[in-house]
Amino acid sequence: MGAGKRELLTVGVDLGATNLRIAAYSPVAGLLETVAIPTRIQAGPLGIVRDMCDAVERLIGAHGEHRETAGVGVGSPGPLELPAGRLHAPPNLPGWDGFHLRAEMERRLSIPVEIDGDANVAALAEYALGSGKLLAVDSLCMLTLGTGVGSGIVLDGRIWRGASGMAAEAGHLTIDPGGPPCGCGNSGCLEAYASATALVNAAVRLAAARNDGSIPSANEAARLNAGTLAAAAREGNADALTAYTAAGRALGIGLAALVNLLNLPLYVVGGGVAQSWDLLSPSLFEELHRRSYVYRLTVAGGPASRGIPGGGTRVVPAHLGPEAGLLGACILPLQQPKTSCRRDASAAEPVSS
Amino acid sequence: MGAGKRELLTVGVDLGATNLRIAAYSPVAGLLETVAIPTRIQAGPLGIVRDMCDAVERLIGAHGEHRETAGVGVGSPGPLELPAGRLHAPPNLPGWDGFHLRAEMERRLSIPVEIDGDANVAALAEYALGSGKLLAVDSLCMLTLGTGVGSGIVLDGRIWRGASGMAAEAGHLTIDPGGPPCGCGNSGCLEAYASATALVNAAVRLAAARNDGSIPSANEAARLNAGTLAAAAREGNADALTAYTAAGRALGIGLAALVNLLNLPLYVVGGGVAQSWDLLSPSLFEELHRRSYVYRLTVAGGPASRGIPGGGTRVVPAHLGPEAGLLGACILPLQQPKTSCRRDASAAEPVSS
Structure with missing residues (x-):
């Protein structure tokens, strides 16, 4: 111009x-x-x-x-x-x-x-300026674990929008058809396990089910979020740890679907819940490894990993913050x-x- | 040249x-x-x-x-x-x-x-010469229900191969994490519900569970396939009908994942099992409608359907045969x-x- x-x-x-x-x-x-x-x-x-x-x-x-x-x-x-x-x-x-x-x-x-x-x-942003840039990949999928679970897919450098802009709703992948109800009308959505909201709800439910007087008061529950829950888990709170493990498990099942369908070089997990990667990732990788033979073949060191940018299929916490x-x-x-x-x-x- | x-x-x-x-x-x-x-x-x-x-x-x-x-x-x-x-x-x-x-x-x-x-x-082929051509779409996903469940994704006119050629393994989407084991190492894969093999196994299992003498003999079971099972269902065999309904249900859950992730204008279901579309599709569409708000918004007549080639998100049996x-x-x-x-x-x- x-x-x-x-x-x-x-x-x-x-x-x-x-x-x-x-x-x-x-x-x-x-x-x-x-x-x-x-x-x-x-x-x-x-x-x-x-x-x-x-x-x-x-x-x-x-x-x-x-x-x-x-x-x-x-x-x-x-x-x-x-x-x-x-x-x-x-x-x-x-x-x-x-x-x-x-x-x-x-x-x-x-x-x-x-x-x-x-x-x-x-x-x-994660593709152009974050982990996608660092690993020099041309495609990635990012999950953002916040109040809900959002996601975006970048294929060959462009956002994959689908026929009407509504692609990449990975938060509404069905993890368990009989799971908890989701606001979208489905039940057992990834969002119903791995959002910050779901994580807090799960921990409160677990405490209530223990029936040993450890139920948080309404005031305490209102103060709970992904960060305070992670702190509690690290201090030995079993319910908080179980909630993170369950979220990781659901994420692993969801990521297995994404890996099996898209075979991308990079999957990025961001949002508040992903900041506690140490609590989330063990069960995540356990499920992913078990449920995706594509992942087992293509993870770094796998028999079909050599041609993949970054050395093999990767699942990493987000590089960029909020x-x-x-x-x-x-x-x-x-x-x-x-x-x-x-x-x-x-x-x-x-x-x- | x-x-x-x-x-x-x-x-x-x-x-x-x-x-x-x-x-x-x-x-x-x-x-x-x-x-x-x-x-x-x-x-x-x-x-x-x-x-x-x-x-x-x-x-x-x-x-x-x-x-x-x-x-x-x-x-x-x-x-x-x-x-x-x-x-x-x-x-x-x-x-x-x-x-x-x-x-x-x-x-x-x-x-x-x-x-x-x-x-x-x-x-x-289905994209270039079959239903994709008829509906003039630029992208589709096809599931082939045979001995296993295969799938292929065409985006903007090209096969989506992924980073190492292993994309589009929709047959190994987890439908139910606690479901029957699959040869891939996972359990509850779409293939374990909607392949011809799974369909026959389900019908035989159902007959055995009825414990009323209706279990097919080994000879009879060996003759069963998607076609004979469909004929039995149409003649009123409850087990055969239940098996088709369960396969349709699993397909609906799997298609909901595909619609939510990819928002394509067209999903095609082919292979022997899909030839009995009348038996498969009622439970398929019931699950899909319930589990994918993207489908509800984009199906023909939905509020976001107008810009989609073919008039809205479609799920159809394959146009081409074997x-x-x-x-x-x-x-x-x-x-x-x-x-x-x-x-x-x-x-x-x-x-x-």
Whole structure:
């Protein structure tokens, strides 16, 4: 567009049910400025879009003078229909059913807006700037274990969105058909075992079942989260340890499905629960090894591991922290256009003008 | 290569544990000639490769005079490492562990040989020449329910092979972690419910459990297969019907995983068991509907179905019959090279010289 090669600027938005995080980003300098504001759920989608767009415009004003604005990227809760950029009854954003997020933002901003699922953009960041970059792989799948279990799949350097943007719902893989109910209508979903919510619920249930007076009070239960539970497990709390082991087991079964179906070189596990990798990973790898012959053949040292980037199929904790989603939103506008060729550039490389 | 535009010729090989099927194929005329010869397992891999190559050379001699030979395609049992073209302890081909099938065939034939998994090439055929062509989709997943359960995934017109050729092992998705053991080392695999073998075993087990004298004799059991079992179900045999219903249920759980992960426009179910779609599909769709909110959103008429080719996510019985694997092997050498762009041509279009 402009003459010469100007530095690019993007703005990324992490649309969360509690907070909006908005950042200005340059492929050269990285994150330039990050702001966080509360998500005014009661203001409805139009009010929240106004808050987002005001922040986007302020950041472009502050950082865009000597840069070329390449676009705005948004990581959104789902279910999200793409390329329409329309939400379908998102459980965490009441009042957003049928809302055309992309169209409304583009109407306000008059610059291109790329939208994708929050777990998809986190996977993109991990691919382009995290463990995927470190291991030089062209594909990965990332699971994010938070309040729910999100996931994103990057194939040959691009987010795999599927026919309507709803791919990579690994959190709703059935782990046990007769397992606990999930908000999605299914029972026994991965999310019902391996989210922070599920982990806390499992520990509280286990304590109650022991019937020895160790049930946490309502106050204590409200303070429990993946971190406090991990601390308890390390101090010898059997229920906390059992909950982590069960989550790891479910993850191993889910990862076996992903390895058997996709045969990717890298699977990344992020989110708060994954920070206690030492508690999670033993049962995870035990199940994965048992339930995926593809994993046994392709893990480092396996008979079919040599041609795989990184030396064999890997399952690792995330390299990026909680900022993965925001970073992914920032680099989303720099992804190759859909018509370009595979395997020629990483998503972090700017599209030349 | 040659001057002008000559018609292309390929030879496809379906390497089965019982029979070798070899065909000459032209994109213009279709199958030109098909031969079938027994697989001489006792002759070992080199003997079988000689049989295959002799037949390939005979077919090229018979049909290649006025055509340009584009290559040979082989659909092979797995586990198969790609692009090496090497087998890893294939359960149905004893003595083939570590055998470099591709290298040995190219050494003998001195023409390019493309190798892929038997279920992958069947999926490619269904994509390029079957239901995928009819519905004009760019991606699909096909399950083949035979002695085992094979599967293949085509994304944007190309077989998804994964990092080492071992993707698309949907037959080894865990349906129930505590389910019946599978030959792969896992328990509760889809294959342990929905293969013809599993179906017959389930019906025999059910009859035995009834303890009312209706257990089939060893002779009767040996005659049972997916077809005879379907006939019995239609004549009111409760055990046969229950076995089909259970297979459909497992398929629905497995398909829910595939829909949630890949969000493809089309899932195809082929093989002998799928011929009784009326017996299989009610429980299949019941589970799929319950266990995949992505399916509920994207099925024809669903709120996010409009942008999907074919009008929404579809699950259909295969359009091609048992020749899918052989046809897929025939068109494998005509696939676009790995460096080409997505979404520009179907795999059935010849690569122009």
